Amino acid sequence: MRKLLCVMITCFSTLLHAQDFKQYPMWNEALPMEQRVNDLVSRLTLEEKVGQMLNAAPAIPRLGIPAYEWWNEILHGVARTPYKTTVYPQAIGMAATWDTSSLKLMARYSGLEGRAINNLAVAEGKTKDRYKGLTYWTPNINIFRDPRWGRGQETYGEDPFLTAKLGAAFVRGLQGDDPTYLLAAACAKHYAVHSGPEPTRHTDNINPDTYDLWDTYLPAFKELVVNAKVAGVMCAYNALNSQPCCANDLLMNDILRNQWKFTGYVTSDCWAIDDFVKNHKTHKDVASAAADAVFHGTDVECGTSVYRSLVDAVKRGIISETQLNVSLSRLFTIRYRLGMFDAPSKVKYAQVPASTLEAPEHKEHALKLAQQSIVLLKNQNQLLPLSKNLKRIAVVGPNADNRLAMLGNYNGFPSRIVSVLDGIRDKVGAQTEIIYEPGVNYASDILFTPDNDAAFYSYNNKQGIQASYFNNENLEGAPVYQTVVSDINFIYPEGQLPAPGVNSRHFSIRFATSFTSAKDSTYTWQMEGDEGYRIFMNDSLVLKDWNAQPGIRTFKWKAQKGKTYKMVLEYWQNEDAARIRMQKGTYQKADLGSIANRAANADVIVFVGGISPELEGEQMPVNVQGFDGGDRTTVMLPSVQTELLKQLKATGKPVVFVMLTGSAIATPWEQENIPAILNAWYGGQSGGTAVADVLFGDYNPAGRLPVTFYKSDEGLPGFKDYNMQGHTYRYFKGAVLYPFGYGLSYTSFNYAPLRMPKIATRGSSITVETEVKNSGNRDGEEVVQLYIAYLNAKGKAPIRALKGFQRIALKKGESRKIRFVLTPEQLSLVNDKGEMYQPAGALLISVGGGQPAVKLEGVSKVSWGTLMIK
Known part of the structure; x- marks a missing residue:
């Protein structure tokens, strides 16, 4: 009876508190923010405190604290949300503008779109959803030390001064100018001395000398922390001088907190705390790893839940609860500065409407930045600009009609993406014939040609393939959504919903169909998936890659005339973006001579090549010659593109080479032999329009290189060599193809x-x-x-x-x-x-x-x- 009475009293007390928590000082808008934060932290239990130190911080209903997801992205526009957003050029392209005002305005526009998304999330009670919050883990101000680093595209280039000024402009634009509330919270990453290689980033121990640390790797971080007052810092995966960056005495305690007086919050890079035990092997168990990270000022753990061991660490006396309070005060101060505990009527930015997404002025600025970013590398005999009255233009190359290449990585998705082919067609109109040839792949002349025979597949005697979606990774239970598709070729960007009612992560799909062969034949399918997949023919497993290996798989099936075959593809997705593709077709070797002969009928040939964010990026499973794990193994333009350019030049027609890339590409033959060369980076949603504007003279290019374009791999130090001697224009003593800061104009x-x-x-x-x-x-x-x-x-x-x-x-x-x-x-x-x-x-x-x-x-x-x- 006494036990029951205690339970009743507890329940009543909880209900009472649930009704009157608004009376606590933490909710009193008239009190100083520091007092409100301290009051909130004082009311949390140990378990609640630890929960708030994870990137997915749960709600605490008894105090009215909503759930919050710290992990959000806004590198060049709001990324990975279910909404259509404005996508600006990739960061390296914006760096090529050398325009702090344009970058600041872009960050402000992006922050406003982020506010609109967050306001929708608050109204819908979805504040726990990833990519709908206001703490953005951007900008990436690591120095693009080596041109082979796949994530260099996310940076502002190789120079500390340029990086610092552009990064500071971004922070000021994103965080806004209100004296009380942040528009959004920026985060300087990855602190520090972090720039590849991608495959070893979780185990690398970097030992730069003190000169390079302060001369190259720290100046941009100092500028953002001390002068731009960035709200957050993300510590890197790697170790520095044998201590993981997220528990590093020099970086975290001495420099960041003591010398620079940083009062904002620090988040780990995702899964970085787990690396202490698994990869760096500097800590004996997760409790000691978590405690050490907190001792060093890492306030949020992203990715894993190592920080849950802090409950045990406190009970074992490894760390005190008072130490946790320091981190919690920083975290809730950021949330208060974002207005999360004040009435929306009081918060300046809480009124931003959904109509802000893809606002006309935002789209105009995306085009302006794309125009500003383009670098004219060569223009022999003023071949450019081209006349708009040409009768016939050949547009050739793997990037000519590649819209994904415009988006870079860490991207959102706009309503329309303009490829270079689109831009040229829009510019010249119907009076000019366009000859389009993809020509070759980025690094190969072997092309897979899908036959796009939709009538080949049937389900329940109807044309198509049934797709059944499940909100788990194991195809368990009843599907939450079903539809019929004509083929299997889907990309689900991170944060996007694959289908109505389906999770953006941790989902699975079953594709079911059948086909009847019209003759004895061997069919070829090309298969690609991110997390895992398997294929069944007549209920027999014929292909399994349940933990997907890098690259594209091919499988063949011998079919008899008149026989019907049941075919099932099962696919599961865990984190990040998702891709599932199964296409029937044939492999063919590109005939470069025939491609050139068809292009020879044009007045001018525009070759659109370079590389792609599908090849360079963050820790990517890429199995293509010249690329490794998201990085590049050579700075040379893939040789197959040079061979095709040689054939195109041999036609005698003028050739313009447009490069799309996130990093420096060596093009020595092209510099000697192709009369006009443009570098257009990954230009964002209006990248193709901007290229056409430059090609035809409606915009005079003025982009300048934020990185050195070397002549070849010769003379480059080893990729893992963090000694700056021999790296970047500041220390490389050899001749280069195009130097840092270089770019031409149509005027002088x-x-x-x-x-x-x-x-x-x-x-x-x-x-x-x-x-x-x-x-x-x-x-x-x-x-x-x-x-x-x-x-x-x-x-x-x-x-x-x-x-x-x-x-x-x-x-x-x-x-x-x-x-x-x-x-x-x-x-x-x-x-x-x-x-x-x-x-x-x-x-x-x-x-x-x-x-x-x-x-x-x-x-x-x-x-x-x-x-x-x-």
């Missing part, structure tokens, strides 16, 4: 001599001025770049270093005065202890349209001067 610019002091004292700022004139016959934009070379440095120093840039627009004949103010910090170097100092002696300062001493045709002349530091 002249620079007046520099106006600057001849002598300066240490600790003082200096002003550098010049005048830029558009001396050509077209309006255009120029990216004015300032570099410093340290002529008398006795210790380590870069060959030269970018210290200022401005993107400006000038009418033909127009001049403008340009002014740079260089601070003592910008005039300083780093010593071997990681300390900044100003070397005495001469500094060579250059201002122009690129690095000094670049001799490629069409580059603006550079003005320079010498400054003596005393």
Whole structure:
């Protein structure tokens, strides 16, 4: 009886609290935020505290705390949501704009779309859903140290100064300008010294010297933490100096919290804490791993649930509950700053409507950024721009009509994606005939040609294939959705719902059909799936890849005339994006000569090649020559594309080469033999329109390379070599194909001599001025770049270093005065202890349209001067 009475009292107490939790100080909007946060944390049980330190933080109904998912993405537009969103160029493409204002506006527009999605989630009670929250794990400000790194496309390039300025602009745009509330919360990642290789990222132990750490790997993080006030930081998978980054004394305690005074939150990269025990083997068990990560200020664990062991760690005395409170205070401070505990009427951004998604001004800006990102690498005899009155244009190549290549990785999905082929067709209209030839695959001349014979398949005596969806990975229970499809070729982007009522993750599908062979024949199918699949013929298992291996599988089936065969494909998906494809067809070797002969009938040939985010990216299961695990094994353009370009050039018709890529590609033959070359990156939803605008002269290109394009693999240090000597323009001493900062225009610019002091004292700022004139016959934009070379440095120093840039627009004949103010910090170097100092002696300062001493045709002349530091 006493036990029953206690239960009744407990239930009554819980109900009472559920009714009046709004009376707690944590909900009082008139109180200081810190007091409200402290009150909230004080009311949590140990188990509740630990739950709030996972990326999927559960609801706490007794306190009115809603569930929250910390894991959200917004690299170049809101990514992986069920909604259509604006997709801007991939980050490396936006870096090629060298335009902080454009990047800041893009981040603001993306933040507004993210708010609209979150407002819908709040209204629908779906705050626990991934990719609908407001804490975005972006930007990626790692240095693109090596061109073979597959995730380099997510960065702002190889230079610390450019990365810092662009990253800071992104943070300021995304987080907004309200003094109380964040529009959204940015997160600087991956902290630190993280840039491949992808296959070994969970086990790598990086040991950079102190000079490289402070000269190259930390400046962008310092800028975002100290000056841009980024809300979050993500610690990396790898170890630094034998300590995992998420439990690293130097990175986390000394630099981030003590030196930089960071008060925001830190999240682990997903599954990084699990690596302590499984891969780095630095901790004996998950409890000690979790406790050590928290000791070092890692507030959220993503991916696994190692942090659940913190309950046991507290009870065992490994860590105190007070230490957890420190992390919880940081986490809830972010949520309060996002307005999650205040009335929507009070929160400026809580009113953003769903109509903000793909707003007209957002789509216009996506086109502008795509235009700004395009780099004109070569334009011999002014082949470009092309006339819009050509009778016939051949558009050839694996990227010509590839819409997925426009999206890069960590992407959303817009209502329309414009391929290069689409853009050219839209531009020239019906009066111009377009000859389209995909030609070859990215790295092979063997093409699989689907026959697209929909009538081949039938289900219950009707044409098609039945697709049954299950909300589990094992095809268990009744399907939650069924439909009939004509073929199996589906891509389910991460966060997108595969079908009505179906989970975006942890689902499975059964495709069932039959076919009757009209003759004795051997049929060929090409099969690809992400997590796992198996195929049955007449109830017999004929192909099993239940833990999918990299690449495409082929299977064949001998069929007898008039016989009917039952065919079933079962597929399961766990995390991330999903792809399931089964196509019947034939393999054929591309006839390069025939392709060139058909293209020879055109007035001009536009070859659209390069590579694809299906080949380079995060830890990808890719089995293609030249690529490994998402990285590249060579910087060379795949040879099959060069061979096709040789055939196209032999036609005698002018050839334009348009590259889509997220990284630097070596094209030595093309530079020598193809008259016009554009680099268009992964241009976002309007990438094809932007390419056409440049090809036909409606936009004068002014993109500049944020990375060095090397001539070949020769001279590149080993991929795992994190010593900066020999890496990037700052330390590579060999000749390159296209240097960092390079890009041409349809007009020309002249620079007046520099106006600057001849002598300066240490600790003082200096002003550098010049005048830029558009001396050509077209309006255009120029990216004015300032570099410093340290002529008398006795210790380590870069060959030269970018210290200022401005993107400006000038009418033909127009001049403008340009002014740079260089601070003592910008005039300083780093010593071997990681300390900044100003070397005495001469500094060579250059201002122009690129690095000094670049001799490629069409580059603006550079003005320079010498400054003596005393």
